[in-house]
Amino acid sequence: RLIENVIGTIPIPIGVATNFKVNNRDVLIPMATEEPSVVAAASHAAKYTYESGGFKASYSGSYMRAQVQLTELKNPYFAMAKLYEKKRDILELCNQQDPTLVSLGGGATDIEMHVIGGEHEKVLVAHLIVNTLDAMGANAVNTMAEACAPFLEELTGGKVVLRILSNLADKRIVRASAIFEDPFNGDKDILKRFKYGYDLATKDPYRAATHNKGIMNGITSVVLATGNDTRAIEAGAHAYAAKNGHYQSLTKFEVSGNGDIYGMIELPLAVGLVGGATQSHPVAKAVTKILKVRNAEELAGVIASVGLAQNFAAIRALATDGIQKGHMKLHARNLAAMAGAKEHQIDQVIERATNEGKFTFDSIKKIVEKLNKKGVRENGR
Numbered sequence: 382r383l384i385e386n387v388i389g390t391i392p393i394p395i396g397v398a399t400n401f402k403v404n405n406r407d408v409l410i411p412m413a414t415e416e417p418s419v420v421a422a423a424s425h426a427a428k429y430t431y432e433s434g435g436f437k438a439s440y441s442g443s444y445m446r447a448q449v450q451l452t453e454l455k456n457p458y459f460a461m462a463k464l465y466e467k468k469r470d471i472l473e474l475c476n477q478q479d480p481t482l483v484s485l486g487g488g489a490t491d492i493e494m495h496v497i498g499g500e501h502e503k504v505l506v507a508h509l510i511v512n513t514l515d516a517m518g519a520n521a522v523n524t525m526a527e528a529c530a531p532f533l534e535e536l537t538g539g540k541v542v543l544r545i546l547s548n549l550a551d552k553r554i555v556r557a558s559a560i561f562e563d564p565f566n567g568d569k570d571i572l573k574r575f576k577y578g579y580d581l582a583t584k585d586p587y588r589a590a591t592h593n594k595g596i597m598n599g600i601t602s603v604v605l606a607t608g609n610d611t612r613a614i615e616a617g618a619h620a621y622a623a624k625n626g627h628y629q630s631l632t633k634f635e636v637s638g639n640g641d642i643y644g645m646i647e648l649p650l651a652v653g654l655v656g657g658a659t660q661s662h663p664v665a666k667a668v669t670k671i672l673k674v675r676n677a678e679e680l681a682g683v684i685a686s687v688g689l690a691q692n693f694a695a696i697r698a699l700a701t702d703g704i705q706k707g708h709m710k711l712h713a714r715n716l717a718a719m720a721g722a723k724e725h726q727i728d729q730v731i732e733r734a735t736n737e738g739k740f741t742f743d744s745i746k747k748i749v750e751k752l753n754k755k756g757v758r759e760n761g762r
């Protein structure tokens with residue numbers, strides 16, 4: 382029932398991240414991802430924060446923006462003034478579209494105007510600011526944008542083209558912070574390497590893209606497991622990462638004199654607990670139960686915390702052994718299957734690879750081949 386022309390489903394494993402305490406609450410975090418080592422890395426990183434109080438998260442509220450683009454205006458600034466004059470009427474018209482949202486305390490609360498110089502002409506973009514409470518809110522705000530468009534045309538004499546939400550949900554910001562207690566056992570050299578690793582993502586977009594990808598490994602996994610819109614979250618996060626005019630890290634790390642690392646993450650998270658697949662998908666419902674989150678604010682806090690932990694884990698690995706050692710070990714089961722190992726042989730292959738200390742595809746393939754040859758000899762086949 383979720384999409385069209387369905388021929389099947391593609392199951393993605395859900396692993397549970399442990400050691401997380403978010404806003405003083407212990408929480409088990411289901412993560413849906415096909416990538417080995419993501420769940421283990423997040424869990425390991427969270428361990429360093431647990432004794433110092435875990436993660437603390439704050440939320441700006443569930444404010445979404447919808448854009449209504451007004452074209453063919455003779456005087457865009459004059460039109461802008463007109464719309465501000467009629468703000469009350471515009472908001473009322475928006476709120477008539479969603480009495481349930483309004484009755485629960487949400488609804489359109491404000492408007493904002495942007496005059497944008499396009500290639501053809503200056504257009505006026507009216508932003509409707511809507512509190513969508515515990516819903517992601519796309520349907521609510523898109524309905525409002527479409528409903529009020531004719532009224533905005535009437536007020537300004539312009540012609541509306543686009544009427545759609547913005548995924549740059551910069552009024553739906555979550556911040557999470559944590560102290561990673563002495564993660565390098567006082568090793569000043571590794572601490573220095575960690576700083577170098579982090580610093581590059583604040584200045585170099587090539588590194589920042591990978592750094593933020595690592596953050597999204599954690600974030601997208603929880604977003605997917607809860608049936609939320611992964612693409613909306615990715616788009617919002619990356620657009621927000623470029624808000625200062627150049628693309629940079631979504632996290633900040635500060636190093637204290639005693640070896641502790643203070644971390645913080647800030648990004649838009651338009652996630653909900655009602656509407657869309659969040660309620661209609663049985664797995665998403667079960668995941669929400671495991672998370673024990675009561676509202677969008679708590680869910681966003683948990684997701685941001687995972688993002689911060691994931692990023693800490695990645696920089697830590699990069700500053701020390703590199704990521705391949707841990708990653709390939711966890712990826713080895715996959716490689717064994719790819720090399721033709723049968724389900725009952727996989728544990729044996731991993732044991733041998735561990736003894737050899739080699740986890741490349743070639744070395745695993747050799748182990749599988751040896752096992753198969755041995756099997757043929759022993760079975761006389």
Ligand code: MEV
Nearest residue numbers: 591592594595695696704
């Ligand atoms: C791999 O999926 C993610 C990392 O590349 C992130 C990073 O480099 O920070 C390890």
